Amino acid sequence: MTRRTVEYGCAVIVIGLLAGVAGAATTLLLHWIEHLVYDYSYGTLLTGVGHSSPVRRALGPMFGGALAGAGWWWLRRRADVPTLATTIRTRAPIPRWRLSIDAGLQVLLVGSGASLGREGAPRQLAATLGDLGTSRWALTPSDREILLACAAGAGLGAVYSVPLGGALYAARIVLGSWQPKAIGTALITSSLAVAVSAPVTHLEHSVVWPNASLSYLFVFFGCAVAPVAVAVGFAFDKVTAWARPVPQRRSWPLIPAIAIAGLATGICSIWWPELPGNGRSILTVSVNASLTLGGAVVILFLKPLLTALYLRTGAVGGLITPALATGAAAGSVAVLTLNRLAGTGFDVAAPALACAAGVLAITLRAPAFAALFVWELARPPMWLIAVFAAASFTAHGIRLLRERNLARGAPP
Incomplete structure (x- = not known):
């Protein structure tokens, strides 16, 4: 067994664990911001918005947007913030601090009520942590591309508790590949990430399915x-x-x-x-x-x-x-x-x-x-x-x- 094979196997485990940490961290931060903006202590965001006052509903997203805007203004004046998909696809170096700060600002904005998805932040943070955790290992550019794509998919899987969806996202959308190596890596990293983030997410489903009788039609x-x-x-x-x-x-x-x-x-x-x-x-x-x-x-x-x-x-x-x-x-x-x-x-x-x-x-x-x-x-x-x-x-x-x-x- 070669050193490259051993280090790749270790990298798969590290990527999965760090993606789970990223998913848990962004979930905790998102929920904290939601509770702060809409002043509620339990239940879903829909519950919090429904029980908050009209003034809080109107002004909460406005103040959150202003803070996030100030953060992006400060960040973008200093350097460009490339998209994660472009960075992975071109095999360019990961701008860790820029992507991490950008991820935090996304969580702030979505937590304050913005009509945007929350999946971008854990993908970015998982990729930056994964890149940091495996930067000193003897990995080829192809190996690193697979691992970073799987980190992004695992971050998605962790926040929504969807291990198969996270794996398929990494393999088919980020990498555009059905290669067994990519599929296997994606399945392992996404499953690990979901398990690591479970104490925070409680493996909660985003939608509670009603007990309705349905027809195969x-x-x-x-x-x-x-x-x-x-x-x-x-x-x-x-x-x-x-x-x-x-x-x-x-x-x-x-x-x-x-x-x-x-x-x-x-x-x-x-x-x-x-x-x-x-x-x-x-x-x-x-x-x-x-x-x-x-x-x-x-x-x-x-x-x-x-x-x-x-x-x-x-x-x-x-x-x-x-x-x-x-x-x-x-x-x-x-x-x-x-x-x-x-x-x-x-x-x-x-x-x-x-x-x-x-x-x-x-x-x-x-x-x-x-x-x-x-x-x-x-x-x-x-x-x-x-x-x-x-x-x-x-x-x-x-x-x-x-x-x-x-x-x-x-x-x-």
């Missing part, structure tokens, strides 16, 4: 809702792509700009307390059928618009859970409309999550990850992964067909 419903997911996914992609400023904003006006985005989110939350945060609240009320048709329509439009507003101001954050929340709202609109017009009594939970999986498949171009990630978030009956897979792969197939038609010059 929902597999066909998953296919039927795919066109809705495609339309919503394309719209979400276009809005967020337009909103990203190029180059990165680094002048002082980003401070009031992010504060204004926070104020807009806070004011909207007075009437729709599901809007603040990464999107977990929207997934919860969608699965629990707590949304009315009017509320679902409003959230379907406001969630991506608020996410785009934050991006346009220069804020940074994840887009996985905002895309899922938008898809769940779209699925709820579709089912509730059908129930009202046709007098049917379809359960909302499965179609809402199926549409969420379809939207995620469009935005990430990763149908397998989308189906598995959504299933792990809610942990419904095992067979429902077929529903989510049907929606994800059908939506992905429609996208590929559309792109092929556009390449040939035919109407989309």
Whole structure:
């Protein structure tokens, strides 16, 4: 056994452990900020927002946005902050301090109610800790690329308690590979990270699945809702792509700009307390059928618009859970409309999550990850992964067909 093989095996273990620490640390910090901003001591963010005063709902995200904006202004005046995916893909040196500070500012912003995903911060922190922990070992550039990608996936897996989803994210989205070495490394690191962060996350599922009786015909419903997911996914992609400023904003006006985005989110939350945060609240009320048709329509439009507003101001954050929340709202609109017009009594939970999986498949171009990630978030009956897979792969197939038609010059 060569020294390189031994050190690679040790590095896999170290990466998994440090990614778990990163996931636990960002989770603790996020919850502390949420409790501070909305002044509650137990329950979910939706509970905290619902029980807080209108003034706190409006001003909390504004002050959090101003603080995060000031931090980014200070950081970006000194150096560029590259994206983690670009750094890994180009095999460039990891700017540890910059990515770590950027991750902390993301947690501050999302914890104060920003309509962005929280998964970016643990991915960055896990990669920086992993790079630091393995920097002195005899690893090839290819080995280091695999390990850092797996660190990012393991950080995602740790905060959401989704070991398989974290592994698939690392292998398919960051690395774009089905190589056994990449898959094996990703599975080990993600599983270790979830185990290490368990005392903090308590392996809690982001969505509590209702005990509803479901029919296997929902597999066909998953296919039927795919066109809705495609339309919503394309719209979400276009809005967020337009909103990203190029180059990165680094002048002082980003401070009031992010504060204004926070104020807009806070004011909207007075009437729709599901809007603040990464999107977990929207997934919860969608699965629990707590949304009315009017509320679902409003959230379907406001969630991506608020996410785009934050991006346009220069804020940074994840887009996985905002895309899922938008898809769940779209699925709820579709089912509730059908129930009202046709007098049917379809359960909302499965179609809402199926549409969420379809939207995620469009935005990430990763149908397998989308189906598995959504299933792990809610942990419904095992067979429902077929529903989510049907929606994800059908939506992905429609996208590929559309792109092929556009390449040939035919109407989309």
